[in-house]
Amino acid sequence: MKKRVTLTFPKRSVQMPVTYRLAKDFNVAANIIRAQVAPNQIGKLVLELSGDIDQLDAAIDWMRSQDIGVSFSNREILIDEEICVHCGLCTGVCPTEALSLDPQTFKLVFTRSRCIVCEQCIPTCPVQAISTNL
């Protein structure tokens, strides 16, 4: 099965080869969706983990024991069609181009599969049409 997780690393664990350990010790494949890691800073990594359910849970327990924060991002972005005015403002701040304007109709297009739930778009929307489901 697959789980999307956000990892938060304390400064000292940034160097740790997490994805290697996940693969080797737990047979869990980690697909990096977004990474924000730099030496001596708190790091953030959004991963899609796939593997056997028990091994996934064990991998998550292990990461937590290493002081890595694990949160489940089964959060989703919701766009209220009734409220959206198709201004397009959100498209300029979306880092993955999950939000874009149709070049012909200039209506907002949301490509959910590209969304990494970074939530940059939420405060940008001037009519509060965007929210998360949590």
Place this chain on the structure above:
Amino acid sequence: MRTIADINDKINRHCVVVWTIEELKARVVEAGVTQAATEVDVVTTGTFEPMESSGAILNLGHTDPPIKIRQCWLDGVPAYSGFGAVDLYLGATQVAESSDGEEMRERGGGYVIQDLIAGKPVHLRAVGQVTDCYPRASFETTITRDTINQFYLFNPRNLYQNFIVGVNGGDRPLFTYLGPLQPRLGNAVYSNPGAIAPLFNDPDLNLIGIGTRIFLGGGIGYVAWEGTQHFPLQKRLPNRTPIGPAATLALIGDAKQMDARWVRGCYFKSYGPSLMLGVGIPLPVLNEEVVARCAVQDQDLVAPIVDFSIPRRVRPIFGLVSYAQLKSGRIGIDGKSVRVAPLASIYLSRQVAIELKQWIEAGKFLLSEPVAPIPANQTFLSQDAWGSQIAID
């Protein structure tokens, strides 16, 4: 070729030919200006964008005993009351106050105007100055658009003829009236819908003047005056369109007839509340010149790229960019490709033009002759404070 009276006669006889501005542009590309001018009587233009210099006049009708209102709040948003006893002006960008007087920046006049137009109840609290004529000291009630005597929008500045493209060349995020601008040229925002916008298609305001009947917020409105910051002397291209902010219009219209679909309260993060408004202007095809001006395309129009990281009245600019480039979603600045987003809704701007076209075809909307022109030679005076004039050499 045609007069406004001829056109109105055709509207009354249901044989008028009305095209949206995009239909006209397409026809000109296909058949040329002369041919198109023989075929069409009226061209409709529209825009839907934030227009913060907007507000509503409310006359409550007198209470018994009467009150001379000196302070007033509508759903917590202060309304100006320093004129007639029960006259109020509710500004779109006025910030709400909680009952203990604290600012609630995320709610403002624009939302209250939208709620009233939508028919929702709004709480009113008023403090009066007791006089012999007006003995009442305070008043609290719930109003709706149907329980107040008069309710009309009177917007000192709407419809900028062109505007700017905002970017942030600094190293911290900026929260502006164009929305968030990310540091190091992280994004760019433009706010005019380009070639479909009303005032780009009548660049010298030959057709639009005081008294021109328009589509305002889904109801019928009028051009009341030149808008504040009106700057017709902005530099212009040979096609007469300005290269930055130029003419503006003050608009007026009965809000009781408006539709909340076209009047939307909005909030820009860490900047404040505002109002998004749909405005449409019909352009009568009096002669070929009208069609030639309306044929202008996005690649023939430009806006200046302005760096908001320098908080001065005349900000540095990174040059001019065409609306065709802006609408492609990316522009080049200093060799860097920057994602650019609109702030005007191009989709809803088109819908305004379509709706106005339908009104005219249905005989619900007649054109009006302007009663006086909008000044064309007015210079611009600024205080040292921030203004909207952009001087570009």
